Amino acid sequence: MNKVSTREQIITAADELFYEQGFEHTSFSDIANIVEISRGNFYYHFKTKDEILAAVIQHRVIKTQAMLDKWENDGDTPLARIICFVNILITNRSKIKLYGCPVGTLSNELAKLDHQLLNEANELFSLFRDWLKKQFLLLGQASHSDSLAMHVLAFSQGVATLANAFNDENFIKQEVKRMEQWLNDLKTTTKV
Amino acid sequence: MNKVSTREQIITAADELFYEQGFEHTSFSDIANIVEISRGNFYYHFKTKDEILAAVIQHRVIKTQAMLDKWENDGDTPLARIICFVNILITNRSKIKLYGCPVGTLSNELAKLDHQLLNEANELFSLFRDWLKKQFLLLGQASHSDSLAMHVLAFSQGVATLANAFNDENFIKQEVKRMEQWLNDLKTTTKV
DNA sequence: GTCTATAACTGGATAGAC
DNA sequence: GTCTATCCAGTTATAGAC
Numbered sequence: 001m002n003k004v005s006t007r008e009q010i011i012t013a014a015d016e017l018f019y020e021q022g023f024e025h026t027s028f029s030d031i032a033n034i035v036e037i038s039r040g041n042f043y044y045h046f047k048t049k050d051e052i053l054a055a056v057i058q059h060r061v062i063k064t065q066a067m068l069d070k071w072e073n074d075g076d077t078p079l080a081r082i083i084c085f086v087n088i089l090i091t092n093r094s095k096i097k098l099y100g101c102p103v104g105t106l107s108n109e110l111a112k113l114d115h116q117l118l119n120e121a122n123e124l125f126s127l128f129r130d131w132l133k134k135q136f137l138l139l140g141q142a143s144h145s146d147s148l149a150m151h152v153l154a155f156s157q158g159v160a161t162l163a164n165a166f167n168d169e170n171f172i173k174q175e176v177k178r179m180e181q182w183l184n185d186l187k188t189t190t191k192v
Numbered sequence: 193m194n195k196v197s198t199r200e201q202i203i204t205a206a207d208e209l210f211y212e213q214g215f216e217h218t219s220f221s222d223i224a225n226i227v228e229i230s231r232g233n234f235y236y237h238f239k240t241k242d243e244i245l246a247a248v249i250q251h252r253v254i255k256t257q258a259m260l261d262k263w264e265n266d267g268d269t270p271l272a273r274i275i276c277f278v279n280i281l282i283t284n285r286s287k288i289k290l291y292g293c294p295v296g297t298l299s300n301e302l303a304k305l306d307h308q309l310l311n312e313a314n315e316l317f318s319l320f321r322d323w324l325k326k327q328f329l330l331l332g333q334a335s336h337s338d339s340l341a342m343h344v345l346a347f348s349q350g351v352a353t354l355a356n357a358f359n360d361e362n363f364i365k366q367e368v369k370r371m372e373q374w375l376n377d378l379k380t381t382t383k384v
Numbered sequence: 385g386t387c388t389a390t391a392a393c394t395g396g397a398t399a400g401a402c
Numbered sequence: 403g404t405c406t407a408t409c410c411a412g413t414t415a416t417a418g419a420c
Contacts, residue, residue, distance in 0.1 A: 006403080006404090020304065021304050021305070022216075022301065022304040022305070024214075024216055024217060025216060025304065025305055027394080027395060027396085028395075028396065028397090029394090029395085037403095037404070037405090038404070038405055038406075039396090039397095040398090040399095040404075040405060040406065040407085041403070041404045041405065042397095043396095043397070043398075044403060044404070045403090047397085048396080048397080049395095049396070049397095098303070099303065099304060100300045100303065100304075104353045104357070105300050105304070107353075107356070107357045108292045108297050108300070108353065108356060108357075109214065109301070111290070111291065111292065111356055111357075112212065112213050112214040112217065112291060112292075112297070113213070113214070113217060122357050122358070125354070125357050125358070147366060150354060150358075150363060150366075150367075151367065151370065153350075153354055154347070154350030154351050154353070154354045154367060155346070155347075155350055156350070157349065157350040157353040157354060158345075158346030158347055158348070158349040158350025158351070158353070159346050159350070161296045161299075161300065161346070161349040161350070161353065162317070162342060162345060162346045162349060164299070164300060164303055165296070165299045165300075165303075165314050165317050166314070166317070166342075171342060174339060174342075175342075175343065175346060178343065198385080198386090219412080219413060219414085220413075220414070220415090221412085221413080229385095229386070229387090230386070230387055230388075231413095231414090231415095232386075232387060232388065232389085232415095232416090232417095233385070233386045233387065234415095235414090235415065235416075236385060236386075237385095239415085240414085240415085241413095241414075
């Protein structure tokens with residue numbers, strides 16, 4: 001069992017708190033309390049709050065890329081892989097119900113703060129978008145692969161937002177079923 | 193030309209700032225600067241920040257109800273009325289691109305703050321949900337009118353979130369077209 | 385109803401001892 | 403690498419003059 005570095009502990013704690021409480025609402029004390037270090041020590045590892053945010057985003061990018069790579073292997077067909085994506089809504093439903101989607105909510109918070117790291121945060125969306133686009137290309141939807149990728153991404157965002165607002169996990173299941181049906185229909189038609 | 197009361201001016205300014213900057217990020221000074229009153233005077237009108245938030249939500253509820261009533265009159269058929277709803281995305285696209293949906297983003301922010309007025313904010317979602325449900329009932333979709341209402345609501349949320357993240361107004365137009373097509377198809381089939 | 389002054393507190397950030 | 407002590411700016415909120 002390796003010892004986890006303080007820096008890593010800070011990133012993990014901040015990652016979670018930024019999701020659950022929002023970036024701005026999370027203070028250095030909040031993070032320091034979880035990691036059980038003093039606020040002063042904090043500054044040895046990160047000089048500014050933005051530095052922590054940058055590290056958290058970087059951490060999420062790496063985790064996301066690893067997840068996409070895993071789906072790439074797990075799914076036998078492009079359709080199966082897209083359904084892997086759709087199913088994260090089910091897997092993460094209890095947290096989504098409480099806090100929404102980690103990607104969408106951070107992106108929106110930073111947009112309202114007019115924060116300089118907004119573009120970096122939106123990179124997470126691009127990872128999903130490009131990956132989905134690739135799958136739709138393989139599905140033979142060459143002419144509108146990007147449009148379909150955006151549609152599936154928008155679907156996931158809408159479901160997360162409403163599941164959060166109405167505190168409703170069942171709604172997630174219902175909509176995922178609808179989306180799977182739509183994806184299956186897509187295979188057999190060429191409708192835009 | 194009637195003089196607008198200071199109280200009303202505060203509510204209008206707060207309404208806008210909460211949308212553009214978020215609730216927590218907006219300070220009393222921000223609002224006071226716009227209304228051009230001192231921070232001290234502020235407390236004559238509202239004792240706490242939560243009181244302003246409550247007034248802003250109440251204000252939005254009234255505006256929303258008026259808008260729904262207007263659509264009720266403007267649209268000749270239930271389908272036309274639902275399309276009125278979908279088209280707010282087009283009408284408000286420039287602001288949505290910058291700040292997302294005012295309903296969804298406030299709801300999510302308050303959820304993360306674990307704020308006591310979260311339920312009041314979510315009432316805005318319920319207004320739309322119930323109104324849409326009514327239209328789908330009239331469309332003859334008795335058995336899943338609520339599920340369809342939620343689907344259309346989720347659609348609007350997803351589109352707003354992605355339009356904001358990717359700074360893309362065109363995406364809004366594209367998805368609205370897709371939704372209108374889907375609504376038209378719904379009339380002729382009984383597919384869930 | 386509006387103002388100034390100020391209290392009470394919290395947040396991010398620094399300096400320097402250990 | 404970790405700590406305590408401290409600074410400074412910004413925020414909510416109050417008291418009291420005009």
